[in-house]
Amino acid sequence: NAGVTQTPKFQVLKTGQSMTLQCAQDMNHEYMSWYRQDPGMGLRLIHYSVGAGITDQGEVPNGYNVSRSTTEDFPLRLLSAAPSQTSVYFCASSYSPPTGGGQPQHFGDGTRLSIL
Amino acid sequence: AQRVTQPEKLLSVFKGAPVELKCNYSYSGSPELFWYVQYSRQRLQLLLRHISRESIKGFTADLNKGETSFHLKKPFAQEEDSAMYYCASVRGYSTLTFGKGTMLLVSP
Numbered sequence: 724n725a726g727v728t729q730t731p732k733f734q735v736l737k738t739g740q741s742m743t744l745q746c747a748q749d750m751n752h753e754y755m756s757w758y759r760q761d762p763g764m765g766l767r768l769i770h771y772s773v774g775a776g777i778t779d780q781g782e783v784p785n786g787y788n789v790s791r792s793t794t795e796d797f798p799l800r801l802l803s804a805a806p807s808q809t810s811v812y813f814c815a816s817s818y819s820p821p822t823g824g825g826q827p828q829h830f831g832d833g834t835r836l837s838i839l
Numbered sequence: 840a841q842r843v844t845q846p847e848k849l850l851s852v853f854k855g856a857p858v859e860l861k862c863n864y865s866y867s868g869s870p871e872l873f874w875y876v877q878y879s880r881q882r883l884q885l886l887l888r889h890i891s892r893e894s895i896k897g898f899t900a901d902l903n904k905g906e907t908s909f910h911l912k913k914p915f916a917q918e919e920d921s922a923m924y925y926c927a928s929v930r931g932y933s934t935l936t937f938g939k940g941t942m943l944l945v946s947p
Contacts, residue, residue: 756934763848765925765939766883773933781934813883820933822871827885828935 725749729814729831736804736838744799744834746814754817754826755797759783759810760833766813772797773820804838811835843928845938852916853946860911860941862900862926871929872909874900875937878922886924887911896920916945 730745748755756771758781768781772791786808788800797816801808812834817826842865852858864870874887887895889902889909900911909926926938 754933758937763939765845766937768934768936771934779933782936815883821935822929822932827873827888828875828883830883832882 727814727816727829727831729812729834731834732832733835734837736801736836738804738806738838740804741800741802742804744801744812744814744836746797746799746831747795748797748814748816748829749795750816750818750829751794752816752818752829753794754820755791756781756815756828757787757789757797757799758813758815759808760813761810769799769812801836806838809836809838843926843936843938845924845926845941847941848939849942849944851944851946854918855915858911858913858916858920858943858945860924860926860943862909862911862938864907864909864926864928866907866928870902870904870909872900872902873927873935874898874909874911875925875927876922877925883925916943918945918947921945 727748753774757769758766760766767783770789772778775794778789814831815828817828844863872889876886877883887900898913923940925940927935930936
């Protein structure tokens with residue numbers, strides 16, 4: 724099993740461009756989430772989904788859209804990239820939401836995104 | 840709002856020395872707490888969860904409700920323990936809140 728797969732691994736964009744970061748998992752996990760990792764800021768939750776067709780905002784959702792049409796995929800869209808969105812983006816999944824037993828989150832390798 | 844505080848950005852110790860990575864949380868109910876670790880060139884992964892009361896790779900973490908802390912400890916640090924460590928707390932029903940992380944460097 725591949726676990727959580729993120730593509731691309733690296734991307735450089737110009738301000739104003741749009742793009743989609745892909746995330747796929749093959750573990751039949753219901754819960755998926757996107758984080759951004761910035762120096763000195765730790766991981767901050769962007770959006771999450773508790774199942775197909777259900778998404779919700781995290782701590783820093785502005786400038787990002789998500790959808791969850793299948794259990795396996797949870798793409799993150801940047802509609803109009805800004806330099807402040809330069810970051811490393813991590814996708815994670817788990818069988819169920821984090822609470823109630825401490826479901827471990829399975830992380831992808833990350834996408835390093837630079838916005839010029 | 841729930842917060843997870845890791846006061847140290849960097850902790851540098853020598854091999855064989857004891858290690859304590861600090862984590863404090865703010866939460867009014869019963870917290871669910873975790874430690875995640877990111878080794879160089881590896882994925883972020885779960886190290887410990889307080890509900891399991893387990894010891895992984897020699898690390899332990901005890902929940903202290905009086906001090907609202909969940910410090911990560913290891914009696915004798917090894918060079919392979921060098922990594923970024925994140926404390927995390929469940930927030931509400933569906934999300935995790937991470938601390939800012941502590942980089943542990945273990946020197947020979």
